[in-house]
Amino acid sequence: MDNHVNAHEEQEQAGFEQFGFKENLLRGIHEAGFKVPSPIQVEAIPLVLGGHDLIAQAQTGTGKTAAFGLPIIQNLKNDGSIEALIITPTRELAVQISDEIFKLGRNCRTKTVSVYGGQAIRRQVELLEKAPQVIIATPGRLLDHLRNDRLKNFNPTTIVLDESDEMLDMGFLDDIEEIFTYLPASRQTLLFSATMPAPIKNLAQKILHNPKMVKVTTNETTNSDISQRYYIINEYEREDAIVRLIDSEAPSKTIIFTRMKKEADDLSNRLIAKGYQAGALHGDMEQRERQAAVNAFKQGAIDILVATDVAARGLDISNVSHVFNYHIPLNPESYVHRIGRTGRAGKKGIAITLATPLEFKEIRRISETTKATIELYEIPTIAETLKQTDSKLIQNLLNHSITDDALRIYEQIRGEIDTTQLACKLLSMLMKKSSIMGPNKIGLSKEDLMQLKNRLSGDDRRDRNSRGGKGGSRGGSRNSGGYRRDSRDGNRSSEGNYSRRKRRD
Incomplete structure (x- = not known):
């Protein structure tokens, strides 16, 4: 060998x-x-x-x-x-x-x-x-x-x-x-x-x-340049989860994979309504519409492409920083194909999958089949997202080069305003372009996630030790609903009034 x-x-x-x-x-x-x-x-x-x-x-x-x-x-x-x-x-x-x-x-x-x-x-x-x-x-x-x-x-x-x-x-x-x-x-x-x-x-x-x-084999095609994560959410939280993760991750170019054509259209339209630069790609679109969507994504006119597997098959677009699986792919091969849209040409990429508690075992099956490490994460709260976006803004400011035009304008106004006021006004202009909305808490907490992992591990041990028993593990599986929140209203924090979300310029 x-x-x-x-x-x-x-x-x-x-x-x-x-x-x-x-x-x-x-x-x-x-x-x-x-x-x-x-x-x-x-x-x-x-x-x-x-x-x-x-x-x-x-x-x-x-x-x-x-x-x-x-x-x-x-x-x-x-x-x-x-x-x-x-x-x-x-x-x-x-x-x-x-x-x-x-x-x-x-x-x-x-x-x-x-x-x-x-x-x-x-x-x-x-x-x-x-x-x-x-x-x-x-x-x-x-x-x-x-x-x-x-x-x-x-x-x-x-x-x-x-x-x-x-x-x-x-x-x-x-x-x-x-x-x-x-x-x-x-x-x-x-x-x-x-x-x-x-x-x-x-x-x-x-x-x-x-x-x-x-x-x-799938194992040969797994790309070590792709960081793979998954988040456990409730079914009704998918859209909120995608929006929050886009805000917190601030991807440069993103593909979101959906299972159905209508789902791609619906999610794209909702993202556009929320102020994101998004577009759909699926097989029911006319050829000119599909080509226009691909060109817009390649050229940066949109930075989020919501696509079905078939429409995106064979797409070769550089600099895709993030891939999102809106639902778990139907099989490990599809998972590898999807996440392969990022992490190309030696660049790092991030692949994120949304799953419900009942789909936890599917994540584990994909991980075992592809020999990939898919890490469990918790969706950040509004405060955590604000902290991340602020940190990225500060880093971008510190790394940004000073242009001749900027120096020219500064010379014109420096006698009319002090440096502190100028800096605060410029920051206010920058931060006005983005905001973060939605419920404060999305998905399961770390404690819930650990309980879920432990319970499923226990189910596996019981399955191995008592094949053909009288359904001892079934009782545990019925409790999966216990990891849902008792009330959606509990997720709708008043902190959302102070939230920020991305807007198109």
Whole structure:
């Protein structure tokens, strides 16, 4: 085992030269900033270059686009036909993959076209007539082109299904099976998926021939640069908890993951109403709306993106400081995918999950499965939040550089006001832009949380010691409601009158 690990590490350190890529491709790799291959690239690239069909299980953010993209570029014959087809669930991911393959293959003169719904068919046909070598497409629009015989010189010898489990969740499986009726029988098929549910396994059996299997485990993809926390709250406190944590954490750029599209819209609208710069991203939005939301987030016009898993799949946005799970993800794989939006490019990130007392065991299951340390925190009170925001304001002031314009204005007014008054007026202007509202206390207290942990640990011990007993542990589980507050009114402190919350400029 140790020898295998050492050999694996040596392969990673050997660089991309180990794969025998042509000189122009290596130049594109280096220009793109790639230095050493990731684990999925080390394992998958030789198999793809060897002509094998492949099933690769890996999360977003592990480098899998290059794992299939680089061999595709290496093997292009430039014979004027469409040689490779990449099928992906969302428009955003199609554009992103197209951009990355074009960038890596720039020196090889690789031509790519992304094909997706919401874009004029005539414009797509014009692009397809310019002899692209690689097409990246969403299933619905691709099938429309195939049914209407719009793809000329279409003879792809390499087919990639990317994010296959997301295509299953979005209901594309029947479309995928029909698409394969239009494809050559002699082909190489590569299937990439974060998870392997039964329908994906069945699909793989139908469309792949003696595939090789590569799996980068969840444990390998856990990012040590991400600080992971969870907070135990009551169900009705989710929105108050998110608002309080945004105020106390003061994130520079945030993604909040929700389970449902309507939930993303509702939470985004409520945050906007409270004065935050927020936007929603989900599959029911028009393409132009989705692209506008992504661009606004990238460019800083909004700093909070409320998104569903499917819409955010494949998003590559830098400088995301915080990720919030409004609800616990449905499985550990989704958890790893979500928190992987932060802590990128060597930067630190924070992942925060909200859970109810009854969901405590799910947090523990995710922690055990991913081998990650997820720390239990208590949501700060108004006074604690004020202290944190004041401290950050002071730190920012002390670190802020003095500009020439500031000196110019100071020279104009220094004879009219003393330094103390000037400082206090400037602080008042700064603090007027933010405020903190909501109940003083949100979620369970530290004492409640410790009782909950101890009770659940006791339940586990009883479960192990008395399998098949007469329900001794059930009585304890019924008491979980005891950790709810007796009255919501008890949470509504009059201190809220002195609270502060963020406002848009």
